[in-house]
Amino acid sequence: MALIDPHLFYEQALVGNGITHAFGVPDSCLKGLLSYLYATKHVPEHIVTASEGAAVGIAAGYYLSTQKLAVAYMQNSGLANSLNPLQSLAAKEVFGIPILLVIGWRGRPGEHDEPEHLLAGPCTLETLSINGFPYEVMPDTLPEITQVIAGLVKTAKEGHTPVALVVPNHRFAEYRSDGAIQNGANGTAYGALRGTASKICRNPSRVEEWRSAEESLPLSREQAIRCVIKQLGKADVTVSSVGGNSREIYMIRKENGEDLSRSFLSIGAMGHTYPLAYGVQIGHPLGRIFCVEGDGSFLMHVSNIAVLAAEAPSNLVHVVIHNGIHASTGGQGIPIDTNNLLSLAGSLPYKQKFFVDTAEGLFQAFEWAEKSTLIVVVVNQSVKKTLPRPSEHPFELRDAFISSFT
Ligand SMILES: Cc1ncc(C[n+]2csc(CCOP(=O)(O)OP(=O)(O)O)c2C)c(N)n1
Missing domain, CATH: 3.40.50.970 (Thiamin diphosphate (ThDP)-binding fold, Pyr/PP domains)
Structure with a gap:
């Protein structure tokens, strides 16, 4: 055909x-x-x-x-x-x-x-x-x-x-225009990311913002996720959003030879990752819960966060990975630029907010997070061409995750 x-x-x-x-x-x-x-x-x-x-x-x-x-x-x-x-x-x-x-x-x-x-x-x-x-x-x-x-x-x-x-599926040919939109790079969103990442701004009264003066963004989504996984304590878990975010956590856990009992990979339910993590936290008051979510998913039902974040406990850390695109579906831009996304995030009622774009900034934020926390990590748009998908049945993933609380 x-x-x-x-x-x-x-x-x-x-x-x-x-x-x-x-x-x-x-x-x-x-x-x-x-x-x-x-x-x-x-x-x-x-x-x-x-x-x-x-x-x-x-x-x-x-x-x-x-x-x-x-x-x-x-x-x-x-x-x-x-x-x-x-x-x-x-x-x-x-x-x-x-x-x-x-x-x-x-x-x-x-x-x-x-x-x-x-x-x-x-x-x-x-x-x-x-x-x-x-x-x-x-x-x-x-x-x-x-x-x-x-x-x-x-x-x-x-x-x-x-x-x-x-x-x-598989009915449309790929669109190519002199390579302009291959692998997720796109004029508007990428321009917006580059333009605003080149300043350092510190506004401790509302948001701790440590963004490098570099022209290019040093971290990719995968590198940011590697930082999250690296600093997890024994009792800490991750709950991650649809698409590449969960697939990268899966890949890294497998690479490390770890089982999946401390990572819940929410392969669907776009936009509902934070409520899911919030629910997990109710039965997991001791370790920390790192909710790892893409910016598209974050935006989809952001009003849920506006309602939940103020009362969220100190062990729930929301890590929003801002690449400016829907990388998992081919790189179409998200409908908001970096400044507006950060203003929106800055207005949400978490008790602590950090905006970072380097590994050092990210680790510092993890260390200082001690209340209901948001960390927006601004990353570049490079992603691996292919990422593994969980081969386990979702029941197996569910049961492995449940086993970490019993
Ligand atoms: C309700 C719903 N709408 C659309 C999709 C298709 N979809 C899967 S992944 C994805 C992109 C997610 O973007 P983001 O959260 O920014 O993560 P990224 O892929 O950039 O890492 C979309 C739109 C979906 N799974 N569910």
Whole structure:
């Protein structure tokens, strides 16, 4: 089957059907298309949102002011995040707002996929149909796709309803533009990181900020995670977020010949890592809990942190790894620059906050953390091309983790 060229998809299947705007959270099935949009379309034509529900919200508002359909894109694991605004804002039973959902289909029946996709995958079409959202699975050729989207747009407009194009894996060709977006590097986010990392600012009243005056960021995500693992005490555990963060912890633990009893790898549930770690802490008052989370995951449900962090105990340390991108899905930027991310983080009610970008700064923060703590570590965007995925069944990982408390 020939792979679909993202540029032709955009021009023919979307613009050809009157759609010029797209908002959403990245997904690896849609990687080629999203890398193309990220490199060539800018706000407000293309907006990477913090959560899938926000994409539906923007698409609904855009329709209200333009009477034009927009794309709200997402991975099927994020469909649940978007169901509230779909059901209670856009649905034909409420305001009847046409939106084209473009949904990456992980865990499609018959295809091998990771455990976190095995429930949502087979339910995806059913979830759409029980909610009354008409859908089509993306066909193989561009003319067929263009025709299917024309039909969906017609249904959406006539039926005053969201509709969905469900996209199986490996359908889009990779987008390449003179190497500009390979391996996660991207103009906007990287520029923002470089620009703000070159100053040292110390504001002990609210945040301890030790960032080097170097032009380039010395640490990668992997090196930052190595620092976390290195300083763990005997009773300390990690709880880590979806994607590369957990896979790097897995890799390092294996390299060290350690079992996984002191690391819970939360392979799904993007955005819910801090509440998960908070829950672990309730039954683990003695050791420290290091919650290791990517900046995309941190942003997705940051309001949970606003509620929890003030009362969080002294043994919970939240390490947010700020690389400015969704590295695990191909490097699409996160929708906030470093200054704003740090301002947001600085306003959250942890008792201690550290912003660092070197190993020395990170180790110092670990040493000084003695209350509910946030450490934002600003890292560069280099990642290994391939990272191991846990070969153990999630039950095995769960039981190993549980065994460290018994
Ligand atoms: C609810 C939900 N939406 C989208 C995804 C797809 N997804 C998997 S990893 C990832 C990127 C995570 O980014 P970040 O937390 O910044 O970590 P990084 O990959 O940069 O280390 C995304 C969007 C998902 N797993 N779940």
